[in-house]
Amino acid sequence: MTIQLSNDRAWLERMAKEEDYGFVSAGGLFAEALSQAQPHAAGGGPRALGRLIELARRQKGLSVPELAKRADIDLADAVALEMSGTSEPQPRTLYGLAKALSLPPGGLMELAGLVQRRDDKLTAAAVRFAAKAEPMAKLSPEERDALEEFVRVLAESSDRK
């Protein structure tokens, strides 16, 4: 059965003005993707992962595009991971980031929820870290301390596997 759309120019012109090129996105499918991305992450995982990548990048003096290039990953993935932790990082993406930022890949995988093993110490450290780090332009001494402590716990977690 077919549907017939309007050709009423007056109505369409009014509607065009009301829409005004704004966002029209709708979709439970997007929400499904979000929900699938996060269920296994360690406590504080998505936020901590984003903060970790951001601070480690800034510590190395890299812009996001530079990091994406160095890690050989999609720029959109790098931005999504850093800002919200709500993307669905692939193992290849995380390995690329780990290599580019000198971070332990195993810890990143656990933080992203890509491996099932839970580590209470890592979880607690992730929550502390996510709560402390702020997306400022330059690392403050507190942020640097938080980053160093969190990377240490992350490395310990990877070593125990």
Next chain:
Amino acid sequence: MSQDILIWERSGETFVTARFHENVTAEQIARAELQWKPHRIAAIEKLISKGLMPPEARRLIQHSHWDWVAKAVALRERTLDTRCFGIELADEWQGLMIVELAAHVAELGEDRGKPLVYIEFLESAPWNLRDICESPRFGLIGMRLVEAAVKLSIVEGFHGRVGLHALPQAEPFYEKRCLMKHVEGAVKHGMKYYEMSRENAVKFLGEGR
């Protein structure tokens, strides 16, 4: 099945004729995704180079992480009650919509529990959005897709009832422009549920204004 429809061209401030497709295939959706992705990435890169951060960048990220292709294939395999619509112009996809006819029921008023057309997925091409593109190209894409959903609802005997979960940035569009009502308690993963009643379907189509 397809038909000519009018959409709005911003540069010429005039209507242009586009093609509305009622049975968009998974392959066509894949092509649309290929067309849209570079524009999303370029937009993100531009914003980053300008030093812009949330909320603009977050909006773009939300916009860019919809896996159209996989979802379209999965949906079409899951049920025959799923339909995919699209608007095409100049060999480019300007907007896409996936709807379901059997999986959801109305929440509003006396029609509560009755069938409706549920919009699983609706998106306009990134070059048509002012938050992504400084000079958006075509307008009316969202409106024409919502119009299609309402008219499909009427054809199916659902009296124009339409429901959807809107991304936060699109809430004003559905609530104020499409006359859809926010239904409390029907949140899906943080996205609010909006529904068009049969009365507001008549108003939306211009018959009651």
